[in-house]
Amino acid sequence: MTKPGTFVVHATDGNARRGTLSTAHGDIQTPIFMPVGTQGTVKSLSPQDLEEMNAQIILGNTYHLYLRPGDELVARRGGLHKFSNWNRPILTDSGGFQVFSLKGIRKLSEEGVEFRSYIDGSKHFFSPEKAIEIQMNLGSDIMMVLDECVGYGADRGYTEKSLEMTTRWAKRCRERYPAGSGDQLMFGIVQGGFFKDLRTRSAEQLCSLPFEGFAIGGLSVGESIPEMYEQVHHTAPLLPAEKPRYLMGVGTPLDLLEAVSAGVDMLDCVLPSRNARNGTLFTSQGKINIKKAAYKEDDSPLDPNCNCYTCRNFSKAYLRHLYMSKELLSYRLNTYHNLYFYLDLMQQVRDSIENGTFAQLKARYEDAYAA
Numbered sequence: 001m002t003k004p005g006t007f008v009v010h011a012t013d014g015n016a017r018r019g020t021l022s023t024a025h026g027d028i029q030t031p032i033f034m035p036v037g038t039q040g041t042v043k044s045l046s047p048q049d050l051e052e053m054n055a056q057i058i059l060g061n062t063y064h065l066y067l068r069p070g071d072e073l074v075a076r077r078g079g080l081h082k083f084s085n086w087n088r089p090i091l092t093d094s095g096g097f098q099v100f101s102l103k104g105i106r107k108l109s110e111e112g113v114e115f116r117s118y119i120d121g122s123k124h125f126f127s128p129e130k131a132i133e134i135q136m137n138l139g140s141d142i143m144m145v146l147d148e149c150v151g152y153g154a155d156r157g158y159t160e161k162s163l164e165m166t167t168r169w170a171k172r173c174r175e176r177y178p179a180g181s182g183d184q185l186m187f188g189i190v191q192g193g194f195f196k197d198l199r200t201r202s203a204e205q206l207c208s209l210p211f212e213g214f215a216i217g218g219l220s221v222g223e224s225i226p227e228m229y230e231q232v233h234h235t236a237p238l239l240p241a242e243k244p245r246y247l248m249g250v251g252t253p254l255d256l257l258e259a260v261s262a263g264v265d266m267l268d269c270v271l272p273s274r275n276a277r278n279g280t281l282f283t284s285q286g287k288i289n290i291k292k293a294a295y296k297e298d299d300s301p302l303d304p305n306c307n308c309y310t311c312r313n314f315s316k317a318y319l320r321h322l323y324m325s326k327e328l329l330s331y332r333l334n335t336y337h338n339l340y341f342y343l344d345l346m347q348q349v350r351d352s353i354e355n356g357t358f359a360q361l362k363a364r365y366e367d368a369y370a371a
């Protein structure tokens with residue numbers, strides 16, 4: 001097995017890269033989209049469904065799994081892979097985003113962040129070291145450092161102080177689990193808000209530390225699409241070319257393509273699974289909402305160009321009926337299709353970079369998804 005953390009770039013097309021990241025639970029072909037499985041499950045799908053659609057890696061969440069069922073309970077069951085019977089790679093977010101996007105009380109200090117449980121309101125405290133210890137208990141293949149996620153609109157002064165602390169926290173995370181001390185990888189997270197010089201400073205500080213990969217954090221927090229794209233295009237090239245670049249919490253199909261064109265290798269977003277549950281489905285011809293009356297007696301598949309279980313076996317009319325009846329199967333079939341669509345899009349992206357046709361693929365989806 002290739003040493004976990006090894007990242008090889010096989011081909012490029014402009015700034016887009018086709019690579020392979022090795023982990024203790026297998027290799028990940030990049031660019032990659034990572035389905036979100038916050039509580040150790042991708043809502044409404046089984047590991048078998050995810051393997052069928054060639055999901056290579058899924059996300060879990062430190063904040064949620066620490067609160068319930070508890071990271072030590074998961075460790076006693078052999079870790080998150082064994083507990084959830086998902087034997088491919090897992091990336092866990094540190095809880096930084098959840099804690100800082102939580103409404104209500106939280107106390108931030110140099111030592112860490114105090115917050116209340118969304119389940120029962122009980123008080124908890126995450127230091128950078130604690131956030132890593134939880135991920136060590138979960139046994140995830142890629143651990144994220146604890147960072148402070150400043151909200152959209154934070155002023156320059158606050159953003160500057162925050163990124164300096166995020167760098168100090170990143171150092172503490174790395175010292176808690178030094179590079180090479182085990183099979184788990186650790187990614188730093190670049191902050192700096194929407195100030196390019198602060199993004200540059202955050203990247204310079206973090207990239208001097210021995211992380212196996214680097215994430216762009218603090219985006220997709222309410223800013224406009226052009227503002228997000230501007231920061232991605234500014235920040236991605238600042239990250240080491242020989243390490244994977246991960247854009248957190250992004251995005252629509254067009255966002256994925258734009259990020260890959262800027263040199264991003266990994267992305268995650270709740271959009272495909274969350275939208276599936278409210279009937280918004282992504283197809284090769286654009287977005288459709290299955291609850292529309294127009295589909296009441298439409299016997300055609302959701303997407304004639306999609307080869308997924310949902311599109312091969314059910315009509316729009318039936319999918320609309322399930323959604324209007326709030327049947328559980330609606331969640332499952334809609335989620336199956338949306339994630340299959342995202343994963344298939346990224347397969348087309350990987351193929352297009354290999355044969356130098358990424359720009360054409362991007363243009364085709366831009367036409368289909370023009371606002």
Ligand SMILES: CNc1nc2cc3c(cc2[nH]1)N=C(N)NC3
Pocket residue numbers: 093094095096097098144145147149189216217218219220221248249250
């Ligand atoms: C949905 N948007 C989004 N932006 C994010 C930004 C971050 C994140 C998760 C996100 N999700 N996790 C972190 N630990 N830090 C940065």
Ligand SMILES: [Zn+2]
Pocket residue numbers: 302303306307308309310311312337340341
């Ligand atoms: Zn489909």
